[in-house]
Amino acid sequence: DSEVTQSPLFLPVTLGQPASISCRSSQSLVYLDGNTYLNWFHQRPGQSPRRLIYKVSNRDSGVPDRFSGSGSGTDFTLKISRVEAEDVGVYYCMQGTHWPRTFGQGTKVEIK
Amino acid sequence: QVQLQESGPGLVKPSETLSLSCSVSGGSINNYYWNWIRQPAGKGLEWVGRIYSSGGTNYNPSLGSRVTLSVDASRNQFSLNLGPVSAADSAVYYCARGEHDVDVWGHGISVTVSS
Numbered sequence: 252d253s254e255v256t257q258s259p260l261f262l263p264v265t266l267g268q269p270a271s272i273s274c275r276s277s278q279s280l281v282y283l284d285g286n287t288y289l290n291w292f293h294q295r296p297g298q299s300p301r302r303l304i305y306k307v308s309n310r311d312s313g314v315p316d317r318f319s320g321s322g323s324g325t326d327f328t329l330k331i332s333r334v335e336a337e338d339v340g341v342y343y344c345m346q347g348t349h350w351p352r353t354f355g356q357g358t359k360v361e362i363k
Numbered sequence: 364q365v366q367l368q369e370s371g372p373g374l375v376k377p378s379e380t381l382s383l384s385c386s387v388s389g390g391s392i393n394n395y396y397w398n399w400i401r402q403p404a405g406k407g408l409e410w411v412g413r414i415y416s417s418g419g420t421n422y423n424p425s426l427g428s429r430v431t432l433s434v435d436a437s438r439n440q441f442s443l444n445l446g447p448v449s450a451a452d453s454a455v456y457y458c459a460r461g462e463h464d465v466d467v468w469g470h471g472i473s474v475t476v477s478s
């Protein structure tokens with residue numbers, strides 16, 4: 252399996268301040284078609300995950316522009332430029348290049 | 364917009380087979396990949412398997428031969444069979460759409476394996 256490792260696993264943040272989550276894969280996530288299939292999801296308690304970012308850096312419709320994704324190969328980052336109260340929850344990265352698809356362990360974001 | 368809805372029993376006995384269905388509304392099941400993903404209580408997400416609308420499947424090797432996915436395009440529905448189950452299979456099961464990039468998720472259905 253292509254392992255995906257997130258850090259940190261717990262991230263206390265101050266409202267209005269930036270936050271950053273790292274995601275590293277054990278293998279390159281560049282697929283045969285040249286695309287890199289790395290997704291970011293946000294999950295609030297009792298809800299299903301919501302995709303924020305696909306193919307490393309593409310924001311989904313309705314996702315605020317304070318969220319951005321970057322990276323290449325095996326190293327990726329999700330950044331929140333200014334954390335708002337609604338951003339709390341667990342963030343997961345997921346690789347869609349290798350089979351089986353795998354998720355990071357999740358990063359729990361809380362307000363300090 | 365496409366919506367997914369899981370259905371099935373919330374309680375399954377050990378050694379029996381867990382059977383869930385996912386209904387697709389607001390769009391066609393054709394020409395898409397459809398996935399099952401599960402999440403044990405308080406834990407992370409695990410890919411179970413996926414099926415294409417024409418029936419091709421991929422399964423997570425960690426589940427061995429216990430998992431089978433099927434699709435009924437005439438009913439805009441796809442299904443998961445997992446068995447025999449144990450307590451380790453207790454989880455919220457989500458159905459979701461996508462090949463490389465999963466974009467639409469169902470609300471999830473909680474399944475407990477217990478006698």
